[in-house]
Amino acid sequence: MSKKVIIVGGGVAGMQAALSLKGQGIDSVIVEKSDRLGGKLCDWHKLFPTFTPASEVLGPLKEAVERAGVEVRTGAEAERIAPDSVLLKSGERLSADAVVVCSGFDLFDARIKEEYGYGIYDNVYTTADIERMMNEGAVALPGGHAPRRIAFLHCVGSRDEKVGQRHCSRVCCITGVKQAMEMKTLFPQCEVYNFYMDIRMFGPGYEELYRQAQEEYNIHFVRGRISEASPTFDGRLQIKAEDTLVGRPLKMSVDMLVLIIGMRAGESNGRFAQCPGVGCASNGFLAPADLFSGSVLSPVEGVFYAGTVTAPKNVGESMSEGAYAALRVAEYLGARS
Amino acid sequence: MIQWGYTINQPRAVNLDRNDLTAARRIIRQMPELQACIACGSCTATCTAGNLTQFNFRKVHTLVRRGEYEGAYEEMNKCMLCGKCRLVCPRGINTRGVVMLIKRELGEY
Secondary structure, eight states: OOOEEEEEOOSHHHHHHHHHHHHTTOEEEEEESSSSSSGGGGGOOEETTTTEEHHHHHHHHHHHHHHTTOEEEETOOEEEEETTEEEETTSOEEEOSEEEEOOOEEEOOGGGSGGGOBTTBTTEEEHHHHHHHHHHTOOOOTTSOOOSEEEEEEEETSSBGGGTBOSOOSHHHHHHHHHHHHHHHHOTTOEEEEEESOOOOOSTTHHHHHHHHHHTSOOEEEESOOOEEEEOTTSOEEEEEEETTTTEEEEEEESEEEEEEOEEEOTTHHHHTTSTTOOBOTTSSBOOSOSSTTTTBOSSTTEEEOSTTSSOOOHHHHHHHHHHHHHHHHHHHHHHO | OOOOSOOOOOOOSEETTTSOOHHHHHHHHHOGGGGGOOOOOHHHHHOHHHHHSSOOHHHHHHHHHTTOOTTHHHHHTTOOOOOHHHHHOTTOOOHHHHHHHHHHHSTTO
């Protein structure tokens, strides 16, 4: 009898895991809570640092999954996990020889940072909104005008104890730089300001992109966190920050405020952690067996992780983890047969 | 009129709605590399003048880029043009050239 692996989540990590398992002759079932494969990447327009359309990564991956004949169950949300089964919300229990959890992350809800007025003022956006507008082909102010001044605010929902998010979400710095450049390209007359606490350019080509944004795109980087946004009489927003590098308060009005939202732990992590032995780290992400050679292993035999379920990661890292998890699953199943 | 000795403080905030950024843009156009500054402070750390006076090159050029020109020319006059800052800058900015440029552009302030 052939072994069966259940993959919880059909984002890039889950799809890559399924493909790599198939390559080793192991069948898997992808259990995806939404009605489509692709996860968060479906809503993204272009990827840092190369401005590659997200569809160029997602399209071939989806096709390969389809070609490989991987069983995909959409609209199926996992409620509980165990090394030998996954219980769905519907009450159905799927038995398995191993489980790979690739359930990803949740975007930080910017309304929680009320002082920035997301959901209160029309001209406050999140990075996810910008991607959606780019996908729809129309970035414009509510009145249809082109913005003259845009402020990006880094670390919304990251490194912020006030909202219980102590961790750094890593990928938002480069996302902010990428989107600032995209806005400058769309609106060359527009002034773009990025307000940051630290700029963390961890990946290949990221630092180079940051420098290009500074030198060639004339994007202004101000080290200081915006304290609040308030509406002006003419329907714009006034923002206040400290320009910490000159030690003076700074204020300005802008047409658009873009909140660069972070990644928070997936809301399903708590339920999955009820499987004995599985646990969350203090930031809510699932804690792998160790951070080095066991980064895709849970502390429980037969339960594996891949992608942003364990920590914020970029697309490439998530896919690599999907492939690596598949390798470790194959080793585990091979040793048991 | 009786003077009671009270005054009103001017707001300290850098107000980017009021500041005239024309000169700042002119400076940036001539030396776009200045925008690559990551404010590491090595220029100020190695500065000969900064060791003897309050001169802080990093702070002055940042203020200039925000349209705060007042006193920038006088500050830049403290520079002895030794060029050590240029040797240490990790972003490869011609810092000595920036001093000359700001002095040239902001002489009237």
